[in-house]
Amino acid sequence: MSASRLRQGVIIFGVVLLLTFLFVQSRVVDFTAHERFTRDLRRLQEVDTTLNQDILKVRDGLLTYYDTLVTASAELNRLYQNIRRSIPSFIGAQGQRDLTRLLDAYAEVLASKTRELERFKSDNAILKNSLQYFPLVATEVAEEAGAHLPEQGPVTELKNLLRDLLVYTLLVREDLTLHLQARIDSLSHNRDAFASAVERSRLNTVLAHAQTILTYAPRVNGLIAELLALPLAQRSAALHTAYNRHYERALRTADGYRLVLYLLSVALLSYIAYIIVRLRQATQALNTANEHLEERVRERTAALQKTTEQLDQRNRMLVEQQQRLRAELADAAAYVTSRLPLPLTGDVQTAWQYIPSEQLGGDAFGYHWLDEDHLAMYLLDVCGHGVRAALLSISIANVLRSQSLPGTNFYEPAAVLQALNHTFPMEQHYNMFFTIWYGIYDKKHRRIVYASGGHPPAVLLTGAAADTVQCKQLRTPGLVLGCMPELTFQQAVCPLEADSILYIFSDGVYEIPKPNGTVLTFEEFVKILTRPIPPKHADIDHIVHTMQALGDSETFADDFSILQITFA
Amino acid sequence: MKWWYTLPVLLFCLVAIGLWQRFQSTEQAVPESVAPVVVTLVNEPIQAIPLQITLDEAKVKLGEKLFHDPRLSHNNSVSCASCHNLQTGGTDRRQRSIGINGAEGFVNTPTVFNSSFNFRQFWDGHAETLEDQMHGPINAPHEMGSNWQEVMAKLTAAPDYVAAFAALYPDGIQPHTIRDVIATFERSLYTPDARFDQFLRGNSEVLSEAEKAGYHLFKTYGCIRCHQGVNIGGNMFQTFGIMGNYFADRGSVTPADMGRFNVTGDRRDQHVFKVPSLRNVALTPPYFHDGSAAQLEDAVTIMGTYQLGRRLDPSEVDLIVQFLRTLTGTYKGRPL
Numbered sequence: 001m002s003a004s005r006l007r008q009g010v011i012i013f014g015v016v017l018l019l020t021f022l023f024v025q026s027r028v029v030d031f032t033a034h035e036r037f038t039r040d041l042r043r044l045q046e047v048d049t050t051l052n053q054d055i056l057k058v059r060d061g062l063l064t065y066y067d068t069l070v071t072a073s074a075e076l077n078r079l080y081q082n083i084r085r086s087i088p089s090f091i092g093a094q095g096q097r098d099l100t101r102l103l104d105a106y107a108e109v110l111a112s113k114t115r116e117l118e119r120f121k122s123d124n125a126i127l128k129n130s131l132q133y134f135p136l137v138a139t140e141v142a143e144e145a146g147a148h149l150p151e152q153g154p155v156t157e158l159k160n161l162l163r164d165l166l167v168y169t170l171l172v173r174e175d176l177t178l179h180l181q182a183r184i185d186s187l188s189h190n191r192d193a194f195a196s197a198v199e200r201s202r203l204n205t206v207l208a209h210a211q212t213i214l215t216y217a218p219r220v221n222g223l224i225a226e227l228l229a230l231p232l233a234q235r236s237a238a239l240h241t242a243y244n245r246h247y248e249r250a251l252r253t254a255d256g257y258r259l260v261l262y263l264l265s266v267a268l269l270s271y272i273a274y275i276i277v278r279l280r281q282a283t284q285a286l287n288t289a290n291e292h293l294e295e296r297v298r299e300r301t302a303a304l305q306k307t308t309e310q311l312d313q314r315n316r317m318l319v320e321q322q323q324r325l326r327a328e329l330a331d332a333a334a335y336v337t338s339r340l341p342l343p344l345t346g347d348v349q350t351a352w353q354y355i356p357s358e359q360l361g362g363d364a365f366g367y368h369w370l371d372e373d374h375l376a377m378y379l380l381d382v383c384g385h386g387v388r389a390a391l392l393s394i395s396i397a398n399v400l401r402s403q404s405l406p407g408t409n410f411y412e413p414a415a416v417l418q419a420l421n422h423t424f425p426m427e428q429h430y431n432m433f434f435t436i437w438y439g440i441y442d443k444k445h446r447r448i449v450y451a452s453g454g455h456p457p458a459v460l461l462t463g464a465a466a467d468t469v470q471c472k473q474l475r476t477p478g479l480v481l482g483c484m485p486e487l488t489f490q491q492a493v494c495p496l497e498a499d500s501i502l503y504i505f506s507d508g509v510y511e512i513p514k515p516n517g518t519v520l521t522f523e524e525f526v527k528i529l530t531r532p533i534p535p536k537h538a539d540i541d542h543i544v545h546t547m548q549a550l551g552d553s554e555t556f557a558d559d560f561s562i563l564q565i566t567f568a
Numbered sequence: 569m570k571w572w573y574t575l576p577v578l579l580f581c582l583v584a585i586g587l588w589q590r591f592q593s594t595e596q597a598v599p600e601s602v603a604p605v606v607v608t609l610v611n612e613p614i615q616a617i618p619l620q621i622t623l624d625e626a627k628v629k630l631g632e633k634l635f636h637d638p639r640l641s642h643n644n645s646v647s648c649a650s651c652h653n654l655q656t657g658g659t660d661r662r663q664r665s666i667g668i669n670g671a672e673g674f675v676n677t678p679t680v681f682n683s684s685f686n687f688r689q690f691w692d693g694h695a696e697t698l699e700d701q702m703h704g705p706i707n708a709p710h711e712m713g714s715n716w717q718e719v720m721a722k723l724t725a726a727p728d729y730v731a732a733f734a735a736l737y738p739d740g741i742q743p744h745t746i747r748d749v750i751a752t753f754e755r756s757l758y759t760p761d762a763r764f765d766q767f768l769r770g771n772s773e774v775l776s777e778a779e780k781a782g783y784h785l786f787k788t789y790g791c792i793r794c795h796q797g798v799n800i801g802g803n804m805f806q807t808f809g810i811m812g813n814y815f816a817d818r819g820s821v822t823p824a825d826m827g828r829f830n831v832t833g834d835r836r837d838q839h840v841f842k843v844p845s846l847r848n849v850a851l852t853p854p855y856f857h858d859g860s861a862a863q864l865e866d867a868v869t870i871m872g873t874y875q876l877g878r879r880l881d882p883s884e885v886d887l888i889v890q891f892l893r894t895l896t897g898t899y900k901g902r903p904l
Contacts, residue, residue, distance in 0.1 A: 064612070064613035064792070064796060065613045065614070065615065065796035065797040065798075065803075066796065066797055066803045066804050067615060067796075067797040067798055067803055069803075070687040070797075070803045070804075073687075074687065077696075118804070118805055119836075121803075121804040121805070122804060122805050122806050122807065122840070125793040125794050125804065125806060126793075126806075126807075126810055128790070128793050129790030129793040129875075129876070130790075132788070132790055132793075133788075133789065133790050133876060133878075136788070137877075137878070201877075201879075204877075205811060205876075205877035205878065208811055208877055209811075209877065212810075
């Protein structure tokens with residue numbers, strides 16, 4: 001994992017942790033606990049009030065049993081225990097201390113109240129008992145005594161005590177206490193006055209109850225005053241106030257955390273929204289770019305297709321043109337071939353082989369009887385190959401065949417060459433020049449008159465047997481034709497013996513590049529012509545095959561034309 | 569502009585979660601109500617016992633079993649019911665109960681019936697609740713002579729208890745769960761529908777004239793000042809011997825005779841006792857903390873003498889006793 005990835009993870013984890021912390025802190029105020037706590041606090045005050053009311057009811061005889069006091073007291077203690085146990089945890093340490101301190105103070109007062117309440121219940125029971133019983137027993141005793149004693153004196157005193165005690169308790173005349181105590185003491189001292197009439201113990205009981213009333217009435221009233229004065233309500237109010245203060249503080253703190261949480265959340269949301277916007281923009285840009293790209297690709301494709309179509313079309317045209325040209329060339333070649341002479345038979349036999357290096361070659365040859373005794377033979381080679389060479393060579397050949405050089409004796413080879421040189425200057429013929437070998441077979445004199453310009457010599461083989469064959473090269477010192485108009489040519493004569501074979505050929509026949517890089521020389525070619533003793537009807541194809549074998553190729557670099565004339 | 573929708577959706581989710589949680593918390597905030605024992609109030613110092621008190625029946629059943637189980641005592645000889653025999657008014661009717669190894673107690677055993685209505689437990693009120701009360705007999709060497717660890721160990725060894733407690737409490741057998749179970753059972757030991765309660769509920773015919781006269785005397789002679797409320801006592805302390813020195817007359821004062829003084833150390837609490845309940849009083853002789861009064865009549869007479877300062881006439885005693893006999897209630901629908 002890369003360092004930035006790790007950092008990103010840590011940041012996300014931190015943010016989540018922070019959010020969680022803030023969320024928990026913002027929700028720290030437990031409203032359930034708060035409600036339970038405040039409910040108990042309120043209830044504490046209510047129950048205290050009810051208890052105070054019930055105490056007063058008990059004093060006034062409106063309530064004749066203590067169950068409600070007991071219930072209220074128990075409820076106060078239970079609520080106090082509850083409150084003590086369930087101070088909400090969101091109250092801070094200071095608050096906990098404050099509340100605990102106030103609860104301690106409350107507990108102190110509550111303990112006093114419980115204690116005083118028990119005292120009140122007991123004392124009130126005694127007082128109420130005596131208050132009810134004293135009039136009864138005092139009246140009984142007074143009546144009993146009255147039967148035996150005079151009306152005045154102790155009996156009256158007893159009745160007065162009864163009356164005063166009732167007034168005392170009914171009106172809460174505490175100022176009468178001393179007066180009543182004096183009466184009780186007086187009666188107590190005069191107990192003997194009743195001796196004859198009433199049992200001493202009964203009188204004692206009467207006095208005891210009177211004393212009880214006198215003692216317990218202020219005591220019970222004091223207890224009530226004390227009970228009601230106990231600052232239980234104030235203590236619980238103080239508790240409530242303190243709690244509310246700390247509760248509000250906790251709320252404020254939680255609100256602070258909540259605010260921070262909201263702010264952080266909003267910031268986070270904004271950031272997310274920003275990221276989404278950025279993402280959308282990027283996507284849109286990408287889409288746009290994509291659309292443009294597609295459009296461009298479409299355009300380019302269309303252009304390419306168009307170009308391809310054009311190319312195809314052009315190609316087709318070219319092919320058509322080429323085909324047409326080839327056809328035309330073929331036609332031309334056919335024409336050239338058609339102009340080549342048919343083999344002669346009889347005394348003079350001919351054979352030839354013509355293989356142009358391209359469809360059309362620059363070589364041309366022919367032979368025709370000028371009269372019964374003279375046979376013209378020629379072979380020319382226009383420099384270069386192809387159509388233009390072929391056109392010139394065919395033109396020259398046609399001129400020679402049709403003997404259409406005005407004022408020229410076609411029996412004189414030098415004159416013919418001179419006329420040709422004059423007629424076909426290279427300036428007028430596309431800078432093309434040519435070589436030629438031209439000879440006349442004179443049947444009557446049995447000789448060959450010949451001339452050549454820049455052409456390889458013709459080879460004349462004489463002799464029937466292989467070992468007796470004689471080879472003559474028929475050459476004249478002439479230059480190529482078409483270059484210099486004023487050139488003159490010489491002609492030579494060669495006598496012809498029986499069984500002679502004349503080979504006339506172009507240089508393309510022997511200038512064969514061998515596989516070793518050297519080129520076959522003329523002398524080597526002559527040897528090839530000479531060495532295998534040619535049969536009577538020499539197979540000219542044999543020469544072609546030999547040359548093909550030497551060049552290691554079916555085709556030839558130059559035009560290949562060779563003319564074989566056999567003289568009987 | 570699709571992302572615009574995500575913001576409100578997120579906010580809505582936040583608000584929804586917040587509201588949901590708040591809603592949840594207010595639901596939980598409904599105060600769990602402690603069903604108070606509703607006493608039908610009548611304009612008399614004595615209140616009738618409710619006819620029906622709802623309790624967890626499973627706990628009651630288990631508590632009843634424990635209540636009768638002698639394994640709660642050290643030598644497996646004494647159960648709660650040994651002294652608080654439900655067949656004999658919730659007491660053993662002995663002056664002093666016999667604990668383990670024949671040890672004798674210090675005070676008379678009060679009845680277990682209606683003890684839940686008492687504001688404190690024990691004669692000197694040193695236990696605030698039934699649960700607290702149990703510490704006393706379990707640990708006292710002359711009663712059960714055991715302790716909670718021992719009790720817990722014994723109960724844990726009993727698979728039926730383990731299963732029963734496990735079904736009721738997540739923490740199973742614990743001292744506090746044992747106390748809770750037994751206390752719940754004791755709260756079921758209320759005895760409603762005494763003839764006097766029927767009278768309180770408006771059936772004036774149910775009491776004879778003599779019984780009514782007895783009730784009248786009961787009130788006239790101030791007995792009602794202490795023996796009031798639903799339990800006819802049991803809700804306050806009072807000095808034994810207001811109009812005479814009972815203990816001097818009886819002699820041989822024991823520490824137990826000092827009563828609440830033993831708890832508070834307050835001089836004013838000498839000979840102060842919890843006023844006992846008079847419910848089913850006819851069934852629970854002998855009487856007083858010292859079990860000195862064998863007969864109800866004796867008890868009434870002594871009370872007259874020392875609390876009122878009046879030597880009650882036997883005919884008056886008889887009327888009052890007749891009234892007291894109307895306080896015998898029913899348990900599980902049958903008269904005690």
